Structure formats: structure tokens, C-alpha cells
Amino acid sequence: xxxxxxxxxxxxxxxxxxxxxxxxxxxxxxxxxxxxxxxxxxxxxxxxxxxxxxxxxxxxxxxxxxxxxxxxxxxxxxxxxxxxxxxxx
Numbered sequence: 291x292x293x294x295x296x297x298x299x300x301x302x303x304x305x306x307x308x309x310x311x312x313x314x315x316x317x318x319x320x321x322x323x324x325x326x327x328x329x330x331x332x333x334x335x336x337x338x339x340x341x342x343x344x345x346x347x348x349x350x351x352x353x354x355x356x357x358x359x360x361x362x363x364x365x366x367x368x369x370x371x372x373x374x375x376x377x378x379x
Contacts, residue, residue, distance in 0.1 A: 307332045308342060310360035314350045317342055317359050331363050340365045 307330045308317055320329060321344055333339035340363035350362040 308359050309333070310339060310358060310363075312359050313356050314347050314359060314362060315355040318347050318351070318355075321347065331359055338366055339363075 306320060306324045306326065310331055310333060317329060321327065327344040329342045330338045331340040331342055342359050342363040346362045350357050
């Protein structure tokens with residue numbers, strides 16, 4: 291029995307993506323055309339730098355539809371190192 295593809299596998303086969311300089315207006319058009327609510331934002335060398343949801347788009351729409359998606363996306367990055375903990379004796 292074949293397992294369902296993971297989220298990472300789905301993203302790797304996705305043909306629809308944005309770049310950070312795309313506008314919120316373009317993002318909305320892509321979302322409507324492909325009937326998706328979430329888009330990856332790809333940076334240099336095709337690495338994912340963020341995710342843009344329909345909620346991000348709708349929030350930014352009121353400010354300026356020509357904003358770049360880099361200002362409104364949820365950024366992806368290396369996980370932050372854990373906070374140092376103080377040890378008391």
C-alpha cells in the first residue's frame with residue numbers, strides 16, 4: 291500500500307511558486323488561478339525562503355496590493371538555537 295506523500299514531497303513537485311519580489315496582487319492571481327491557499331516563496335537557487343498564505347495576502351491587500359511578498363510572507367529559516375539555561379546549585 292502506497293503512503294501519502296509528505297508535505298516536503300508535495301512542495302518538491304509543485305509547479306507554482308513565487309519569488310520574494312512578486313507582488314501581493316500577483317500572489318492573489320496565482321492563488322485564484324491554481325485554486326491554492328498556500329504558496330512557497332523561492333529564493334536563490336530555488337531554495338524555499340518562506341510561505342505565503344491567503345490570509346497573508348488578504349491582510350496586506352488593505353495596505354497596498356503592490357507590496358512585495360517578502361514583506362508579508364512567513365519566513366523559513368534555520369531553527370533558532372535553544373536559549374541558555376541557568377543552573378543553580
